[in-house]
Amino acid sequence: MIVGVLKETAEHERRVALTPEVTDQLIKQGLNVWVEKDAGLASNFLDQHYKDSGAKVVSGRNEILTQTDILLTIQTPSNEELKKLKKGTILICFLWALQHPELVEELKELEISSLGMDAIPRISRAQNMDALSSMSSIAGYKSALIAANELDKYLPMMMTAAGTIPPSKALVLGAGVAGLQAIATCKRLGSVVEAFDIRPEVKEQVESLGAKFVEVELGEEDTQTEGGYAKELDKSKQDLQREAIHKHAKKSDIIITTALIPGRPAPLLITEQMVKDMAPGSVIVDIAAENGGNCELTEAGKTVIKHDVKIVGPVNLPSRLSHHASKLYSKNMYALLNLLIKEGKADFDFEDEILLKTTITHQGKTISPMLK
Ligand code: NAD
Secondary structure: OEEEEOOOOOOOOOOOOOOHHHHHHHHHOOOEEEEEOOOOHHHOOOHHHHHHOOOEEEOOHHHHHHHOOEEEOOOOOOHHHHHHOOOOOEEEEOOOOOOOHHHHHHHHHOOOEEEEHHHOOOOHHHHHHOHHHHHHHHHHHHHHHHHHHHOOOOOOOEEEOOEEEOOOEEEEEOOOHHHHHHHHHHHHOOOEEEEEOOOHHHHHHHHHOOOEEOOOOOOHHHOEOOOOOEOOOOHHHHHHHHHHHHHHHHOOOEEEEOOOOOOOOOOOOEOHHHHHOOOOOOEEEEOOHHHOOOEOOOOOOOEEEEOOEEEEOOOOHHHHHHHHHHHHHHHHHHHHHHHHEEOOEEOOOOOOHHHHHHEEEEOOEEOOHHHO
């Protein structure tokens, strides 16, 4: 079987789907790996590294598209490129199938077997394949560094001959994967950190990182689904939450927002009035920007100054740490391939919850229950 890896072409995309280390492991298992020339260059994996691991480095993109059995990418290839794939090719990448029904139709029509790295269920057995968590953790880490860079203050307490500077105060909203990493990074940099999430059970995790959990009485059954995921709050609960955030926002030098409700636009947590009431020079880093933003004034992909507050709406943060993001994504991909490939052949065993939920299309049909 030939596994193909393309050079990513999307703007600002610096990651590569497979690293030389994982290429080596796949080749040892009897697969052939073809990598497009310079595919890893932007994340500092050179063609020579791939050659050393036994891969064939190919200069023609078409050769990969038309001949591979399994195509690995980060972003979904374009429509024209999908049309070049053989029937039955297995495509593994971020697909965001719920948001792109037309893509799902196209994949069905072309009889491409597609697996969405964004559709891997967040269950214990799939932890080593969970690319969303790997990437969110990077985004959380990077968001704290951005905040530190944009703030015109020290983060840690500084005792100098000219006097003592108190530590900066950071508020992290949403304490899921990205939020917890943002908290940990702000703490490491010396900030005093507070955090809030509507799921009360994350309080312990927040506190174990040395941050203070902001308590708001929301009532557990109204904030999460049976599966433990966050739920959209009703109007009165939203008001309660905003009131609490408002109080804490006024005292914060940095706010990092990471709140997400699966399948919904980002919840609005920071209103214009709250921004007005923050101290001049404060910084908001809204990593939910691509998803609509947790702050009313966020502009995705831009840094804007509103009411003397800097609001950063970064997109594709994992790409800014492309070497390690590629490493983690590639390992996630390897774990998924190990589940799918049995004795050199793909085995779409839909009794397996991970394969069932991750497979978007197979043999001209929609498979994942999330699409039904
Ligand atoms: P997650 O599901 O692990 O965490 C989201 C958290 O938000 C959950 O703990 C949830 O309880 C909480 N939440 C939901 N509604 C809330 C509310 N009203 N108030 C407070 N908390 C609330 O998600 P994640 O993987 O950590 O991702 C977080 C965000 O980061 C998402 O919007 C995701 O799209 C974004 N992200 C951005 C980038 C980027 O490059 N900018 C990269 C990766 C992830």
